[in-house]
Amino acid sequence: MSKPRELNKRTLVASPYAVWVLAFTVLPLIVILQYAMTDAAGHLTFRHLFEVFSPIHVKAALFSLEIAAGCTVFCILLAYPMVIAMRHLGMKQRGFSLFIIILPMWMNFILRILAWQMILSNNGILNFLLGKIGIGPLQIANTPAAIMIGVVYDYLPYMILPIYTAIMEINEDLIEAAKDLGAGSFTVFRRVIFPLSIPGLLSGIVMVFVPSMTSFVVSDILGGGKLQLIGNVIEQEFTTGNDWHAGSGLSVSLMVFVLIGMAFTSVSKTEGKESVIW
Amino acid sequence: MVKKLKDHLARIYIGIIALILYAPIVVLIVLSFNDSRSRVTWGGFTFDWYVKLFSNRQIKEALVTTLLLALGSALIAVLVGVPGAVGIHAMKQKNYKLFMVLTNIPMLNADIVTGIALMLWFVHFIPLGFGSILLAHITFNIPYVILSVMPRLQQMNVSIYEATRDLGAGPVYSFFKIILPQLSGGIISGFFMAFTMSMDDFVITYFTKGAGVNTLSTMIYGEIRKGIKPEMYALSTLIFLIVLIILTVVNKVSGQRQKAKYHVDY
Numbered sequence: 001m002s003k004p005r006e007l008n009k010r011t012l013v014a015s016p017y018a019v020w021v022l023a024f025t026v027l028p029l030i031v032i033l034q035y036a037m038t039d040a041a042g043h044l045t046f047r048h049l050f051e052v053f054s055p056i057h058v059k060a061a062l063f064s065l066e067i068a069a070g071c072t073v074f075c076i077l078l079a080y081p082m083v084i085a086m087r088h089l090g091m092k093q094r095g096f097s098l099f100i101i102i103l104p105m106w107m108n109f110i111l112r113i114l115a116w117q118m119i120l121s122n123n124g125i126l127n128f129l130l131g132k133i134g135i136g137p138l139q140i141a142n143t144p145a146a147i148m149i150g151v152v153y154d155y156l157p158y159m160i161l162p163i164y165t166a167i168m169e170i171n172e173d174l175i176e177a178a179k180d181l182g183a184g185s186f187t188v189f190r191r192v193i194f195p196l197s198i199p200g201l202l203s204g205i206v207m208v209f210v211p212s213m214t215s216f217v218v219s220d221i222l223g224g225g226k227l228q229l230i231g232n233v234i235e236q237e238f239t240t241g242n243d244w245h246a247g248s249g250l251s252v253s254l255m256v257f258v259l260i261g262m263a264f265t266s267v268s269k270t271e272g273k274e275s276v277i278w
Numbered sequence: 279m280v281k282k283l284k285d286h287l288a289r290i291y292i293g294i295i296a297l298i299l300y301a302p303i304v305v306l307i308v309l310s311f312n313d314s315r316s317r318v319t320w321g322g323f324t325f326d327w328y329v330k331l332f333s334n335r336q337i338k339e340a341l342v343t344t345l346l347l348a349l350g351s352a353l354i355a356v357l358v359g360v361p362g363a364v365g366i367h368a369m370k371q372k373n374y375k376l377f378m379v380l381t382n383i384p385m386l387n388a389d390i391v392t393g394i395a396l397m398l399w400f401v402h403f404i405p406l407g408f409g410s411i412l413l414a415h416i417t418f419n420i421p422y423v424i425l426s427v428m429p430r431l432q433q434m435n436v437s438i439y440e441a442t443r444d445l446g447a448g449p450v451y452s453f454f455k456i457i458l459p460q461l462s463g464g465i466i467s468g469f470f471m472a473f474t475m476s477m478d479d480f481v482i483t484y485f486t487k488g489a490g491v492n493t494l495s496t497m498i499y500g501e502i503r504k505g506i507k508p509e510m511y512a513l514s515t516l517i518f519l520i521v522l523i524i525l526t527v528v529n530k531v532s533g534q535r536q537k538a539k540y541h542v543d544y
Binding site: 010011012013014015016017018020021024025026027028029031032035078081082084085086088089095096097099100101102103104105106107108109110111112113114115116118119125153156157206210211213214215216217220221231234235238244247248251252254255257258261262 | 284285287288289291292295296298299300301302303305306309358359361362363364365366368369373377379380381382383384386387388389390391392394395396397398399402413414416417420424474478480481485494495498499502506510511514517518521522525526529532
């Protein structure tokens with residue numbers, strides 16, 4: 001008799017959070033939607049919501065999708081061997097390799113991207129080293145390749161960590177059993193490790209795709225200001241272009257990916273995203 | 279033999295990834311000792327930038343702002359988020375789902391969208407400055423706290439709580455004596471996650487900061503065109519070293535604890 005009522009009372013402790021969510025998550029979204037659906041004179045218009053498809057923006061939008069898709073694929077391809085190598089090594093070294101991945105995230109990311117600019121530029125460190133062995137100079141700086149290197153570098157840890165969490169949870173017995181039954185390493189990966197890592201993979205994709213698509217700092221620094229992602233376009237609408245309505249419209253269209261992300265996380269249960277960092 | 283080969287391959291691969299991850303960090307550390315304001319030439323070894331760092335008021339201000347924001351927003355996020363998680367956990371299916379969706383919005387939304395939405399909302403009622411950045415940071419930090427506390431709540435043993443209540447303890451007393459200790463791991467990891475996210479944030483701060491206030495990130499971004507002050511490399515190197523030491527110690531301690539646990543287990 002008393003239990004359900006008390007359970008109900010317990011929900012009340014969430015009220016400060018409920019107020020917070022309303023004030024700083026829901027209302028800002030309503031406000032940005034309001035900006036997106038009006039013009040400078042305050043009249044209702046749907047024009048800004050479809051701003052992405054306008055000829056001047058569609059190029060940046062497609063380029064962003066290309067970068068995001070490429071970044072996600074490269075991160076996946078780099079992360080799996082990394083996690084498997086980490087699992088292969090002993091327990092102690094496992095903690096060490098995790099440490100190696102997390103530590104760089106503590107150096108300011110804008111500075112790290114600037115360092116990549118120094119590494120990749122025409123008279124930079126990479127071309128200097130390549131010159132020593134008689135290759136190059138390669139023109140990487142200010143190309144899409146440079147932006148791709150930047151975003152893969154920036155977001156790789158966010159792909160490795162959730163996949164790491166998922167794969168480390170796999171019971172060693174399952175793998176032993178598969179081996180006993182005659183599965184080779186590749187079969188074990190394909191039939192046991194990979195399927196069990198999918199929740200981690202999905203949250204990795206969620207954590208890499210949208211951020212790499214909308215980042216404007218990486219493209220700003222490594223793209224030389226000429227290659228624009230959708231993030232750069234939005235940023236300029238607010239800082240130099242001063243068309244807040246168009247900028248809001250573009251932002252709102254980006255929220256399509258939030259909905260897709262939600263579909264993803266409802267599959268992968270975000271609750272499992274508890275950090276492995278601490 | 280095959281096992282040895284695989285061991286080597288694993289080490290080599292981890293080494294290559296580590297090389298990629300650390301190459302830019304090495305560059306920055308080297309630059310912090312470079313006796314030249316130019317980023318491309320080596321002018322000899324110097325400690326000058328470290329000395330100058332301590333008399334640079336702008337950098338000091340930005341550092342203090344960054345730390346205050348990280349500490350304040352992580353603390354408030356814990357104060358709002360932990361009761362939030364406890365309450366959400368007690369909700370019925372429908373409300374539970376609704377709140378988890380709302381909690382996920384700041385995590386799934388692109389930073390640029392979150393930042394702009396908050397900025398458009400803030401300009402209606404508060405001046406953009408330290409206060410608005412703090413509100414923004416708390417907003418994106420609370421989900422990290424809730425998502426790290428929630429799994430602990432789900433694993434929590436409710437019977438102990440009920441037993442204390444049966445034995446006459448009040449709900450508040452039982453909360454502090456029984457529930458809070460069981461959640462402490464999640465709360466601590468949530469706090470540190472929030473702290474880290476706040477320290478690391480650029481985009482949301484950039485849109486909600488207004489003129490006059492700078493965190494380290496926004497200060498660095500503002501300097502990109504005119505050239506980064508080398509003191510900044512020195513500061514980053516110092517922060518990196520401090521975190522390196524802290525993480526090494528934590529790693530050692532938790533490693534020993536894990537070892538101790540294994541001894542108990544077997």
